[in-house]
Every structure is written in structure tokens, then in C-alpha cells.
Amino acid sequence: MGLAKNIQKLPPWYFLFPAIFVGISVTLPLVYLVFRAVDGDWQQSYELIFRQRNLTLLYNTLALTGGVLVTTTFLAFPYAWLTSRTDIPGNKLITLLGVMPLAIPGYVLAYSLLGLGGTNGTLAQLFGIIIDRPSGYWGSLLAISLYTFPYLFLNLRTGFIGLDTSTEEAARSLGLSSFKILLKVTLPQLKPSFYAGMLIIGLYVIGDFGAVSLMRFETFSYALFLQYESAFDRVYAAWIALMLLTLTGTILIGEYKLLKGLSFYRTGTGTARKTKVLKLGHWKWAAFIFVFLVTLIAIIIPVITILFWMAQGVDPIVWNTLGHSVRSSVMASAPAAVLAIFFALPLAYISIRYPSRLSSILQRFAYLGYATPPLALALAFIFFSLSAVPFLYQSLGLLVFAYALHFLAESMGPIRSALYQAPPRIEEAARSLGYSRFKAFWLTTFPLLKSGIIAGAAFVFLSAMKELPITFILSPIGFETLAVNVWSFSAEAMFAEAAPFALCILFFSILFVYLLFAREWKRA
Amino acid sequence: MVSRRSLFLPALFIFLFVFIELASAQITVYSGRNRALVEPLVNQFEAETGINVRIRYGGTTQLAVAIMEEGRRSPADIFWSQDAGALGALHSGDILKVLPEHIAATLPPQFTNPANTWVATSGRARVLAYDKNNVDSSTLPESVFDLTRPEWRGKVGWAPANASFQSFVTAMRATEGDERTREWLRQMKANGAVAYNNNNSILQAIEAGEIQLGLTNHYYIDRAKSGNPNYGIEAHQFGAGDVGNLINVAGLGILKSSKQQDEAIAFVAFMLREYAQQFFMNEVFEYPVTTGIGDSDRMLESILGITPDINLDALNDLDETLRMLRQTDLL
Secondary structure (H helix, E strand, C coil): CCCHHHHHHHCHHHHHHHHHHHHHHHHHHHHHHHHHCCCCHHHHHHHCCCHHHHHHHHHHHHHHHHHHHHHHHHHHHHHHHHHHECCCCHHHHHHHHHHHHHHHHHHHHHHHHHHHHCCCCCCHHHHHHCCCCCHHHHHHHHHHHHHHHHEEEHHHHHHHCCCCCCCHHHHHHHCHHHHHHHHHHHHHHEEEEEEEHHHHHHHHHHCCCHHHHHHCCCCCHHHHHHHHHHHHCHHHHHHHHHHHHHHHHHHHHHHHHHCCCCCCCCCCCCCCCCCCCEEECCCHHHHHHHHHHHHHHHHHHHHHHHHHHCCCCCCCHHHHHHHHHHHHHHHHHHHHHHHHHHHHHHHHHHHHCCHHHHHHHHHHHHHHHHHHHHHHHHHHHHHHHHHHCHHCCCHHHHHHHHHHHHHHHHHHHHHHHHHHHHHHHHHHHHHHHHCCCHHHHHHHHHHHHHHHHHHHHHHHHHHHHHHHHHHHHHHHHHCCHHHHHHHHHHHCCCCCHHHEEEHHHHHHHHHHHHHHHHHHHHHH | CCCHHHHHHHHHHHHHHHHHHHHHEEEEEEEEECHHHHHHHHHHHHHHHHEEEEEEECHHHHHHHHHHHHHCCCCCEEEECCCCHHHHHHHCCCCCCCCCCCHCCCCHHHCCCCCEEEEEEEEEEEEEEECCCCCCCCHCCCCCHHHHHHHCCEEEEECCCHHHHHHHHHHHHHHHHHHHHHHHHHHHHHHHCCCCHHHHHHHHHHHCCCCCEEECCCHHHHHHHHCCCCCCEEEEEECCCCCHHHHHEEEEECCCCCCHHHHHHHHHHHHHCHHHHHHHHHHHCECCCCCCCHHHHHHHHHHHHHCCCHHHEEEEEEEHHHHHHHHHCCC
């Protein structure tokens, strides 16, 4: 009997095989890193790992991560709640505004925040106000929170939309106050969304060096960035990458313990209630002010900064390459978003519907792919593709594959949150009506996952549009994305030339996100 | 017996392959230099020689590491680096081919590399940037070692992660010895030197009044001045021979694995001739590396007299510099 149960528990092959394939692919860079790391001189590796300074860096990293998690929660939760549960006018616009900060490359936002202060800053020139330039812990906290809160916002929004509100009504009928309902009924149900968003943000903060390097706050990733910027020695870079991955591994284990045994779908009969929309009344003005302030700092100021750069006169060389760059960026990022969904869906599905040691390990591997420093990932791809499939090296296909593998973790969260809420019973019912396993999934569960899939695809697209190290190394020769140009011109202090490329990233990212959400709104 | 037909197809393929290879003389360049600094020259080179150039733009370090990882299968024929360190690393990895003697024949000794595996294409001088409205230029120090004095406490910016800065530290180790260099780094840190992530951030911080002096490359300042006559930052040079006046170079190397050696050599030679050297001087605000071209003698004279006497191979030893920067907790 135990045997029969086990067979039943095995996921269907079309979910299992892709999941294992992804698991193996993500492991390759790790194998590469270990291979490189043990290649080195042990004495110097030892010195590098057990530096006193690593402790300071670790402390800074954790302090920043904690701060960002708290700040993004205060930013993202109101956005998610406003856009999914209230009658706030301009709901769609606010949703887009809540996603847009993701479209602004982190270092551009950091540059624009830095440009505000100082005796020569924008504020001094426009209003005669001299403030200190943001820097260090608080500068980093501000910049990173502003461009990562959309991860949490979209995860929470997916959670809110899929939430079965009948539990809230049950609580209300038992006499609980609105606040208590929020605290005791709603928030616990949003746990998977919170964890998923926070996990991505946490990993992002741990790996991000754009803002911290400009704000001069020394975190672990900053040290790694310095290594990769200056050390041609792949051995020590590999050691630091492995240290970073160990940190990630610890966090993933923690997350696994937290999420164990959660389920939030309806178990009883009946259908989920339609969400009751809360009337904001005069409170809507407070909501508008909140949204406006965030938009001002996260979007309007950076955009004005970019326009200001552009006003200084652009070298005509830019206009010849702009079209090509747009094509390159979209041609690589859009397929990567689709492919990442194809990878993430089976992983999320088997880990929730067929929980086992294998499925949860596979799922966590997806996050390890995200935590692998992109330059290490790219180097591993050189190594493996040149020895196994040399004709694919520096092809568009391989670039898309590398993007998808690296960013698929971003799409896991929303899909997983949606899956937690999709009741397995309907799928079972469909099967008992004679549908095949796949058809039953396709007809019953898949439609419930759409808002999660949309959010997931948006994340991957936006990240791929901004990606640098993988693009540098793995893109086909002569293929220059918008991000590569923004980086390259701003590194030469040619900000006017960088500006049009940055604006294009912004424009096409918003367009893509709009197209995705337009489908959701049309259905609604 | 082997039939004629069975030989025909492979022969045709080989013929076609060779034909295509010959017809489209094409080289691939990995460029750590920005498109705006490279493309106009490449267009001119293509027009003059009919050789087709494919370029991969990226960060100097990333591309150098990629070339090492690619090994003998690298698609690149040529590596164009922003700094000597990356070329030195490829040289140490035995990846670069020895160049023909005549290539570097016209270069002053400061720009040659005795092993002759790579060649400088243009130079950037290390300078001390200052805001002329804030700092009296007569008070500026004569030596980079004077920056550790109390009057500059907390007022100097530097960029320890920047490749040009690291080359400068390597040069200091070569001229002053490891002990004195380490001591200087320690004292600078103790004197509150502020670390920025690159040259440009240093200049912005000076503009913002956050610091007063900065150790940077000269050409950012010249370029900013050409676009904005009111630009307040000036470049100060230390006394003659001070290591603070080091010239950093961008340079080219040809990969051993390249199958287009002749075309690659033509490309390298082109970058040392008049057209390219004029471009570096007039458009990029860098120093030329060859003598006898327009303004180049005058420009070189003004700088070569005051730079430290050091050959570029001495800048290869980046590993020890990085170790030192780590020991002093600057990296």
C-alpha cells in the first residue's frame, strides 16, 4: 500500500523532467566555481576567507538587508492593498507606477539621488537648498528599497487577488474588528507572498553592488564587486562567490523551514467569494499623497535627471545605434521572460503539489541560480558551452537560456503564491471526469495562475533588460543591449550619451509590463 | 576503392570554407574601451583596408577574464584594454603573441613593453584634481606623499577599486618599494581619504564640495572643460619624477590563438599611425604614444619630463598590489 501511495506521489514527467533539467543546469556554475576554487593556492585562499574584514562586511550586509526588508514592506503593502482591495481611482496607473521603479537601473537611481545633494546639486541649483549627498547605510537603504519594493508589491498583489475573502467575512461575523481581521486573518494568508517577495529582495540586496558602490557602503557584495573589477585571478573570485552562495544557502534553508506545511486553498465546498471592494472616501487623498511621494523619488527624479543629462547635447553616434540596441534588448529579454516561466512553473508545481525532498531541493536550486554572481555564471557558461556545444557559444539562444536560468527565481515567487491558493480539488475533480492529468491542470489550475505568471514574466523581463555581466560575455558579437550602452557611456562620464539608452530601457519596460497587465485587466 | 563522388562533397565544403575565409577578411576585437572612443577609428580602418571588424564591447576586466576562460577557442583576435593591468594579466597567462619589432619602433620607452606582447595606444596621466574656487593652487603638494599631512585630513578622494589607481599603486611599489607604499596607503587611510568607486565619482564629489582633492586621471577633467567652460575643476601635477604623475595606458594585444594574424597586425599598426593618434589627442583628450605627429611632440614633452621613470612591464604585478590593498582594508 505504501508503494502505491509513492507511485501516486510521483509528479508527471512533463513537470518532473523540466524541473530536473533546470536543477542540473543551475548546478553547472556551482561545479565550475568549486572546480576553480580548489585550483588555487590554499594559503592565499585561507587568508582571503578568514579575513577579519569579512565579519564587518557580513554585519553590514545583514543590517542593510534587514533595513531594506522593513522599508520595502512599508512601501509595498499599501500599494498592494490599495490596488487590489480598494476603490482607489486610477488603480491601473498606480499598479504601473508601483512596478516602474524596477525599470530604472539601480545605478541610475543612485546617481540621481546623489545628484540631489551637495553644493552643486540639483536642489542647490533649483531651490538653493544644500543637503548632504545621501551616502553610506541610509543612502544605500533608500536607493535599494525604492527599486526593489516592486518585487514585494507584485507578490503581495498576486496574494491579495487570489485570497479567499470568505474567511475574513467569517471573522467579521464573529465580531472581530477590521484591524484584527487584517492582523489575524489576512496577513497570515499572505505569508507565502511575503516570504517570496522578501526572499527575492533579500537575495537581491545580498548580491547588488550598483547602489552600494556608489553610496560607498561596504557590504559583502561590494567586496565581491571589487574583486571582480580588479582581480584577473579567477580562483579568489570563485572563493568569494562560494562564500556568498553559502550565505544564500543559509537563508534558503531558513525560508524552507518557515514555509513548511503551509496551504491556503479552500478545503471546503463552495466557491471563493468575490473580493469586497473597500470604499476609501476621503482617505483616498492620503493614498494619493503616499503614491505621489514614492513616485516622485523613485521615478520622477531619476527621469528628470536622465533628461537633464540628455539636454547637455548627445553625440550623434548614439542615434545610429539606438534602434539596434532596442532590438537587441527586447530580442533577448522577451524570450528569456517566457523561458523563465517554462522553467519556474514545473518547479513551483512539483514543490507544492508533490512535496518531497527532491522537489524542495530542486526548487531551492532555482534560487541558488539567482544567487550565483552573474559574472561567475557567465564564465561557467563559457567553460561548459565551449567544451560541449561550441557552436552555441555566444549565440542568442545561449544568452536567453542564461538569462532565464539566472532570473527564474524572480518568477517563482508569484507563481508559487498563486499555486498555494489554487485548490488541488478542482484538478482532482477534472481528472475524475476523465480528463488527462495535463488537460486537468491546463483547464483548472493554469487559469488560476495567470496573475502570478504575468507578474513573474514581468520581473524577468525587467531584470534582463538591465543585466550586464552575462550580456557582456555571452551575447552574440556586435549585439549590444541598451543596458550595455548605458553602462559603457556612464562609465566614461558621457552621461548625455547614456541618457537616451536609459530612457529606452524605461519606455520598453513599461510598455512590456503594460501589455502583460492589459491582458489581466481585459479579463477582469 | 573510394569513389570520386564520395570525395566530391567534402572537397566542395573545404573549398567553400576556405573561400569564405579568404573572401571575408574579418577580425574580432574584444574592446574594454567605449564605443565612442573606438568606432570612428574602426570605421576608418575598415574603409582603408577592406578588413571587416567585429567588436564586442564590455568591461576591460570582464573581457580579459572571458578571454582567459575561452582559452585557445577564443573568437577574439585582438584585445583592446583600458589599462595595462589587464594586458599584463593576459601576458602572464601566455595568451598574447609577440608583436613584430617594427610596430613599437616609434614609441618612447615609457610606452613600450620589453616582452613586446602588447603595445600602448594612448596615455592618461594621473593628476591631483582640485576645485580652483575652493583651493589655492599654490598650497597644493609637490608630492603624492604629502597628501598624508594633517592639512588634507578628510579632504582627499581616491578610488581603490579603479584599475588606473591600482596601476599607480603598482608603479609606486616599483619606484618606492613595498614597505613605503604600504605605509603610504595606511597613512592615507588614517588621514581620512574618502573612497569612491571611480574617477568620475571623485570629480562629482569635489564639485559637490564633499572633498577638496582627488587622485584621478586627467582626461575626464579636460573633456568636462571642453563641454563646459565654467567647469571649476583643474588638474594639478606633482613635482617632476613623482610617482603621482604616472602615465597609464590603454593598449592592444593580439591573441596567440588568432587565425588572422596579418589583419590583426594591420589593425594594431593603424592605431599607432597619425589618424588614430590625432583622434586620441583631439577627441578623447588623451596623450598620444607616437612622436612626430602634429601636436604630439609638444604634448609628450610636457608630460614625459615629469612622469616617473618606469617601464610598463613593471605594472604587470597587479596580484601583489591587490594583496596589499586587501591587507590595508582598502579592498
